[in-house]
Amino acid sequence: MSQVTSPQQLAYIAGQAADARVNIELETEGMTLNIGPQHPATHGTLRVIVRLDGERVVAAEPVMGYMHRGYEKLAEVRTYPQVTTLVNRIDWLGSFANEVPFILAAERLMEVEAPPRAKWIRTALFELSRIANVVLFLGDMGVQLGAITPVFLAFRDREFVLNQIESVTGGRFHPNFDRIGGLKDDLPKGWIEETKGVLDRIRSFCDEMETLVAGNEIFQSRTRGIGVIPADIGLSYGLSGANIRASGVDWDLRRDSDVGLAHGELDWKVWTHPDGDSFSRYWVRLQEVREACRMVEQCLDGIPAGPIMAKVPRIIKVPAGEAYVETENPLGVMGYYVVSKGDLVPYRVKIRSASFNNVSITPWLLKGVYVPDVISILASLYFILGDIDR
Amino acid sequence: MSRPTLKLPGLLKGLGVTIRTLFRTITRGAHTVQYPRVKESPTPRARGVIALHEENCTSCMLCARECPDWCIYIEGHKYLAPPRRPGGKPRQKNALDRFDIDYALCMFCGICVEVCPFEALFWTPEFEYSEPRIADLLHDKSLLGKWMETVPEFEDYEPGAEVKKAKVPR
Amino acid sequence: MNTLTFAIELAYWQQTTIRAIVGLVAVLIPAGTLVYLFLFKMMSFMQSRLGPMEAGPYGSLQLLAEVGKFLQKEDVIPRQADRVVFKAAPFVVLISTFLLVLVIPAGPDAIFIDIDTGIFLALAVSSISVIGILMAGWASSSKYSLLGGLRAAGQLIAYELPLVLAVMGVVIQAGTLNVQGIVMAQAEGEIFGYGGIGNPFIFTQFLGFLIFLVAVQAELTQPPFDMPVAESEIVTGYLTEYTGMRFLLFFIGEFATAGIFSALAATLFLGGWYLPGFDPSDNLFNVIGPLVLMGKVILVAFLIFWFRFTYPRFREDQLQTLAWKVLIPLSLINIVITGVLKVLV
Numbered sequence A: 001m002s003q004v005t006s007p008q009q010l011a012y013i014a015g016q017a018a019d020a021r022v023n024i025e026l027e028t029e030g031m032t033l034n035i036g037p038q039h040p041a042t043h044g045t046l047r048v049i050v051r052l053d054g055e056r057v058v059a060a061e062p063v064m065g066y067m068h069r070g071y072e073k074l075a076e077v078r079t080y081p082q083v084t085t086l087v088n089r090i091d092w093l094g095s096f097a098n099e100v101p102f103i104l105a106a107e108r109l110m111e112v113e114a115p116p117r118a119k120w121i122r123t124a125l126f127e128l129s130r131i132a133n134v135v136l137f138l139g140d141m142g143v144q145l146g147a148i149t150p151v152f153l154a155f156r157d158r159e160f161v162l163n164q165i166e167s168v169t170g171g172r173f174h175p176n177f178d179r180i181g182g183l184k185d186d187l188p189k190g191w192i193e194e195t196k197g198v199l200d201r202i203r204s205f206c207d208e209m210e211t212l213v214a215g216n217e218i219f220q221s222r223t224r225g226i227g228v229i230p231a232d233i234g235l236s237y238g239l240s241g242a243n244i245r246a247s248g249v250d251w252d253l254r255r256d257s258d259v260g261l262a263h264g265e266l267d268w269k270v271w272t273h274p275d276g277d278s279f280s281r282y283w284v285r286l287q288e289v290r291e292a293c294r295m296v297e298q299c300l301d302g303i304p305a306g307p308i309m310a311k312v313p314r315i316i317k318v319p320a321g322e323a324y325v326e327t328e329n330p331l332g333v334m335g336y337y338v339v340s341k342g343d344l345v346p347y348r349v350k351i352r353s354a355s356f357n358n359v360s361i362t363p364w365l366l367k368g369v370y371v372p373d374v375i376s377i378l379a380s381l382y383f384i385l386g387d388i389d390r
Numbered sequence B: 001m002s003r004p005t006l007k008l009p010g011l012l013k014g015l016g017v018t019i020r021t022l023f024r025t026i027t028r029g030a031h032t033v034q035y036p037r038v039k040e041s042p043t044p045r046a047r048g049v050i051a052l053h054e055e056n057c058t059s060c061m062l063c064a065r066e067c068p069d070w071c072i073y074i075e076g077h078k079y080l081a082p083p084r085r086p087g088g089k090p091r092q093k094n095a096l097d098r099f100d101i102d103y104a105l106c107m108f109c110g111i112c113v114e115v116c117p118f119e120a121l122f123w124t125p126e127f128e129y130s131e132p133r134i135a136d137l138l139h140d141k142s143l144l145g146k147w148m149e150t151v152p153e154f155e156d157y158e159p160g161a162e163v164k165k166a167k168v169p170r
Numbered sequence C: 001m002n003t004l005t006f007a008i009e010l011a012y013w014q015q016t017t018i019r020a021i022v023g024l025v026a027v028l029i030p031a032g033t034l035v036y037l038f039l040f041k042m043m044s045f046m047q048s049r050l051g052p053m054e055a056g057p058y059g060s061l062q063l064l065a066e067v068g069k070f071l072q073k074e075d076v077i078p079r080q081a082d083r084v085v086f087k088a089a090p091f092v093v094l095i096s097t098f099l100l101v102l103v104i105p106a107g108p109d110a111i112f113i114d115i116d117t118g119i120f121l122a123l124a125v126s127s128i129s130v131i132g133i134l135m136a137g138w139a140s141s142s143k144y145s146l147l148g149g150l151r152a153a154g155q156l157i158a159y160e161l162p163l164v165l166a167v168m169g170v171v172i173q174a175g176t177l178n179v180q181g182i183v184m185a186q187a188e189g190e191i192f193g194y195g196g197i198g199n200p201f202i203f204t205q206f207l208g209f210l211i212f213l214v215a216v217q218a219e220l221t222q223p224p225f226d227m228p229v230a231e232s233e234i235v236t237g238y239l240t241e242y243t244g245m246r247f248l249l250f251f252i253g254e255f256a257t258a259g260i261f262s263a264l265a266a267t268l269f270l271g272g273w274y275l276p277g278f279d280p281s282d283n284l285f286n287v288i289g290p291l292v293l294m295g296k297v298i299l300v301a302f303l304i305f306w307f308r309f310t311y312p313r314f315r316e317d318q319l320q321t322l323a324w325k326v327l328i329p330l331s332l333i334n335i336v337i338t339g340v341l342k343v344l345v
Helices: A007-018 A071-077 A080-087 A096-110 A116-144 A149-169 A191-214 A217-223 A231-237 A278-301 A354-359 A371-381 A385-389 B009-028 B062-066 B111-115 B141-150 C012-046 C062-071 C083-100 C118-125 C128-139 C143-174 C179-188 C206-219 C244-270 C285-310 C316-344
Strands: A031-035 A047-053 A056-063 A321-329 A332-340 A348-352 B049-052 B072-081 B091-102 B121-124
Touching: A047 A371, A056 A371, A071 A080, A071 A348, A080 A096, A080 B111, A096 A116, A096 A321, A096 A332, A116 A149, A116 A191, A116 A278, A116 A371, A149 A191, A149 B009, A191 A217, A191 A278, A191 B009, A217 A278, A217 A371, A217 B009, A278 A371, A332 A354, A354 A385, B009 C012, B009 C285, B049 B141, B062 B072, B062 B111, B091 B141, B111 B121, B121 B141, C012 C062, C012 C083, C012 C244, C012 C285, C062 C244, C083 C118, C083 C128, C083 C244, C118 C143, C118 C179, C128 C143, C128 C244, C143 C179, C143 C206, C143 C244, C143 C316, C179 C244, C206 C244, C206 C285, C206 C316, C244 C285
Parallel strands: none
Antiparallel strands: A031 A047, A047 A056, A321 A332, A332 A348, B049 B121, B072 B091
């Protein structure tokens, strides 16, 4: 497949890059360039070492770990509500979605099921966090490619979604709202009507993005045919989410697995695209935002009346056992493997984060592309550093 | 690689979007507010700062124990209160000496407010309490009591909810 | 200036001082206006926000605040940079701007030098900035800067040709290389016999106008042609190592050049300082000519910046393809058609 990853070659690259201060090396065979860790293009502190020949990439290697915060170790000494708070901060753009698989895993161990009202509101908030996350991507891919206006429009319209999340949970970015057995509190009066108004704004934002970015010929000539990921290669690297659906693989955990959210009772469709290039990844995510708006609307219309929390003891001690739950988060498939020994704190929490696998394809993908295309490809893969490094 | 085509419609439509936003901002104003001249108030549930209702606190230490950052400092002592009726046993009660929350450490998770069994802690949407010195971010008992004035009443719930609305003790 | 009769006799050194001051003002006033109107306000309004509002009423003094900010920054030069070349690069870029303003008329007599090859001088002088950018890219001794400098060299040289060829159509139609002559040809011309609004060349040279605008966008390294300064990739390219006052020189230079090129476009295609309805040799135009020209500059600059804020950027090879395979053939066709029509009609 690729002869990039021979240890000697990597050692050479690493040696060159480790010394990447300001020095001018006009080697005619290749120049080693360090993209990051401080760089406007990488979403955070990702370092990509590329070896260039003129403007073509010969070899590339991502170096992760600049933002490692030790979540899995911290989780060993935190009670379940405290871990819920911590876990918000993994994928900080769509943060409610991080809590959901963890809470579902703990509920599976406790053999507690959340009441239907909690299930539906959980799904609505889950899809709202997907909207908040992917709306930023739609604007951000523009700015990676040079169009500075879409990202401001994205932030503007994302504010409305965050305000809605704040009205319910109290926090815009870190809701900390999911509890074992249900949700912390119920919806305030008027929230459903307001949220429907916000969804209209998001729909008009999607139309704007389609005109301003996706329909732009310059954008299309920068992204069509760039960074093509064949379906089998993508699956073998463990890509998930919109990245793999843009290569034609019809796989979505919301439809294909039943974890305890209300997706099975909603009417929605999974979007795929046959090419596997950067443009199709953008397009699939654009359609997913529109689909998420439809889903939230159906959720809001169908919330059943009832309690918001099942009967759980005040001090939660999860019985011994292990459970693995994965859900279709905005970035991809996120899973929590919770091992409990019957304590107040989990014994071990293993977090399967989507972006870690999404970034692992970069050595294969970046071979032979131009430097500007490196940025376009990294932008289209859409990773969040908190998700990669945890 | 790929040749830029000269199909114009997409390019022109993109121009339309920006010019429309330009005119919208000129005629209907921007989406931003000029803080600090104009202040938007956050929603009632927004997690701004924590207020303490001292009468309800029995220094049970649950909040200090559950805080993930260990930013609550509580000191109390026991004292003997006079018996409820004459001739009875004197009652042992807790008195609160010190209740500090260090907002330099607090991560605004709300676990302390949630686990308090006596409803002594409340969230308020007040957020303008930044200080020039970090040491001043340690709010003591009296300041936490003053924040009680900013605590809004609990909101009504959507129809269909079975949760009862709580009351804020004043 | 030397044909204008003054009420008082001025000595030669006094005339030179006035010319120097007017030249400085002629470059800096458009630069400041463009920065405020378009960069601070128009870009912000297109992004649903208000832009700087604190410094002065509606943020009008923000540029002065920025100048003050840049002035008090530390002067950092990378250790391995070539010091002389590094320091000289911003000035070389600015030289081309100041030389360009010499030939643009702001009134029938308000011109620095009125030579018969005015346009030729303008186009020749505008290429000097390429050297400045290459100097900046090389002397910074950083890989990012070098990449930016090389990209800039390729791009700017490639887009010189459509620029020149688009102007050729105007020259053929006007019949002269003298810039004042071109303005007069537009002022005194007629459209199908109707002489009310003169004959601004934008009607007949519409293709040339578009090519000129695209080439100017590329010469200024503005999006969609800002590969050399691709901010999200190579962190402002050749400008990466410039901080403080040196960066401000580049920044003001960029906007001054934008203003001057817009003035050139306004002169060649929109009629320069001429306002229809008045006699072109009227002395009134020496007073209101600069204002009329400024208005037309704002119009052309509006188009340039509108494209800048809307479009993503081209990749380097797409950029070159556009220049060599699309713009140059189109401008050659434009010249042929203009020449044929000039002889026949």
